[in-house]
Amino acid sequence: MMQYRVLVTDRVHPLLLKGLESRGFAVDYQPDIRLEEVIDQIPDYSGLVINTKVKAYTPLLNRAKNLRWIARLGSGMEIVDIPAAEARGIRLISTPEANCQAVAEHALGMLLCLFRNLCRADRQVRMRQWQREANRGIELSGMTVGIIGYGHTGPAFGHLLEGANVKVLVFDKYKQHLKLPPRYLQVPDLESIQREAGIISLHLPLSPETKYLIDADFIQACRNPFFLVNTSRGSMVRTQDLVEGLRSGKVRGACLDVFENEFPERFSTEEGKCYDALYGFEQVVVSPHIAGWTHESLRRIAEVLLAKLDHLAAELNY
Secondary structure, eight states: OOOOEEEEOSOOOHHHHHHHHHTTOEEEEOTTOOHHHHHHHGGGOSEEEEOTTOOBSHHHHTTOTTOOEEEESSSOGGGBOHHHHHHTTOEEEEOHHHHHHHHHHHHHHHHHHHHTTHHHHHHHHHTTOOOTGGGOOOOSTTOEEEEEOOSSHHHHHHHHHTTTTOEEEEEOTTOOSOOOOTTEEEOSSHHHHHHHOSEEEEOOOOOTTTTTOBSHHHHHHOSSOEEEEEOSOGGGBOHHHHHHHHHHTSEEEEEESOOSOOOGGGOOHHHHHHHHHHHTOTTEEEOSSOTTOOHHHHHHHHHHHHHHHHHHHHHHTO
16 A cells, blocks of 8 residues: 655644554654755655745645645645646645634733733833833723634634623625624624724735735724734735834734734845834734744644545545
């Protein structure tokens, strides 16, 4: 019986490696492998497990003569040329349901951190400064939250808000007649979010349609100043326009786990200035793309991926 080879290109839970091996795969675990090395080695493999650093675009796919499936850890299929992969008969797996809870909790945590000035207060107390009045915060209760995108993380984030006495507006261009909890309202367009929401949270995949969704025009069209939460993809927000929105007060604050450029060592001079300005705002909370990065989600991703692979194996007669 032929043994199929699988290349795993990023850190995964040991459960995934053991699960692949127990299913008869020969597993090459190379979490530090570079994209160029993957492209060089890919003809040897029938399965490929990737994360953000490995882009399954034309240079890789052209050499993937034996590749039968690609599994994406977590969410974000923008790292795969989907039409090209499908044209070659390569099946695709992703696991967005596995880390949506982690992302939702992170988004809420960042928001509460911003509202209650926790980053600044933490720094001050460690410096033996006791400034209570200067750190008086605001409450989430009574606000209107606009959730843009209602796939996996959008509902998870909304669920966490249910006890907070907020009004939730949901907009998803591709989903109609959603069954929503009380105090939720599905709205027909982005303009409804821009008119009413005091908090706007993005839960979308990156695509040509969503790139730079939040730009100067979007910000200017919002009726009231708002707080922005982005735990999706950095390129949904034009960073320079966000900086200008923060300067003008049209954006009251931002919680950002993702950025247009997530490699500080590669910043151009202009990018460096832009990010220095962004990081200089007290009303901005940032983290290094870790919203979905928990010990629990690492295991759940492995479990979900294996379950989906079992379903796929039945179709492919593995």
